[in-house]
Amino acid sequence: xxxxxxxxxxxxxxxxxxxxxxxxxxxxxxxxxxxxxxxxxxxxxxxxxxxxxxxxxxxxxxxxxxxxxxxxxxxxxxxxxxxxxxxxxxxxxxxxxxxxxxxxxxxxxxxxxxxxxxxxxxxxxxxxxxxxxxxxxxxxxxxxxxxxxxxxxxxxxxxxxxxxxxxxxxxxxxxxxxxxxxxxxxxxxxxxxxxxxxxxxxxxxxxxxxxxxxxxxxxx
Numbered sequence: 001x002x003x004x005x006x007x008x009x010x011x012x013x014x015x016x017x018x019x020x021x022x023x024x025x026x027x028x029x030x031x032x033x034x035x036x037x038x039x040x041x042x043x044x045x046x047x048x049x050x051x052x053x054x055x056x057x058x059x060x061x062x063x064x065x066x067x068x069x070x071x072x073x074x075x076x077x078x079x080x081x082x083x084x085x086x087x088x089x090x091x092x093x094x095x096x097x098x099x100x101x102x103x104x105x106x107x108x109x110x111x112x113x114x115x116x117x118x119x120x121x122x123x124x125x126x127x128x129x130x131x132x133x134x135x136x137x138x139x140x141x142x143x144x145x146x147x148x149x150x151x152x153x154x155x156x157x158x159x160x161x162x163x164x165x166x167x168x169x170x171x172x173x174x175x176x177x178x179x180x181x182x183x184x185x186x187x188x189x190x191x192x193x194x195x196x197x198x199x200x201x202x203x204x205x206x207x208x209x210x211x212x213x214x215x216x217x218x219x220x
Contacts, residue, residue: 006032006183006209013179013205014057021178022056030059031177033067033196035184064192068165071174078159086153090146100132101146108147109163110189113170117143169195176201185210 010032021028032044044061060067069077084102091101108120121139134142154160160168170191178201182188185208188196193208200206 002209002211003034003183006181006207009207009209010179010181013181013207014059017178017205018057026056028057028179029175029177029201030057030179031067031175031181031196031199032059032061033064033180033182034061035063035187064166064188064196065162068162068169068195072165072168075165076159077165078154078157078161083161087146087150090149090153091142094138094141094145096132104134104142105146105150106163106189108142109151109161110166110191113167113191113194114151117147163189163191166191166195170198173198175199177204179205181207181209183209 010030014028014030018028062070069075084098087102087105088098091105094101096104107125108117112119120143121136125134154164166189177199180196180200182196185193197206
């Protein structure tokens with residue numbers, strides 16, 4: 001139902017914008033982001049069917065990862081396995097279960113821009129339960145012993161992870177879209193949302209389709 005809603009919304013806004021752009025002799029750039037490749041293929045077929053009659057429209061349907069990789073010219077991306085190994089190594093003295101430690105680092109790096117990491121120390125942690133507890137002292141250690149050394153390690157190795165790519169796109173404008181539709185937005189971290197918003201034209205239509213009850217990852 002959500003994806004159908006996203007496609008109906010896409011049809012409405014494309015029809016609205018393309019009339020203005022056709023009269024002005026301008027091209028309309030559209031981005032549709034889905035959460036996984038399977039859904040992207042399904043959406044792309046239906047989306048292209050809806051807009052194929054509009055010669056002044058270019059539509060991209062992809063996942064955030066594929067889109068970010070292309071826009072940043074295929075950077076050297078750290079593998080999930082190597083990321084986990086390094087995070088676990090750095091956090092070995094914190095007494096946290098490996099999966100939780102990895103998820104918490106993803107939460108911090110996916111929600112806050114580097115200059116705002118200190119907000120993690122006091123902000124209410126939404127999206128997961130209260131166990132294990134993360135009091136301020138432990139949060140301070142997570143930042144100083146894991147997040148900051150991990151960031152420096154990536155820099156020294158010349159690699160980036162998906163969080164770095166979102167941050168770079170949140171800071172750097174590499175595209176100009178009049179229309180963006182994002183499906184399954186409940187699973188997009190905050191920095192990914194910032195990255196998407198940063199690629200909008202001054203005049204634009206932006207649609208987020210979400211269902212918080214179907215959230216997969218604990219980063220409300």
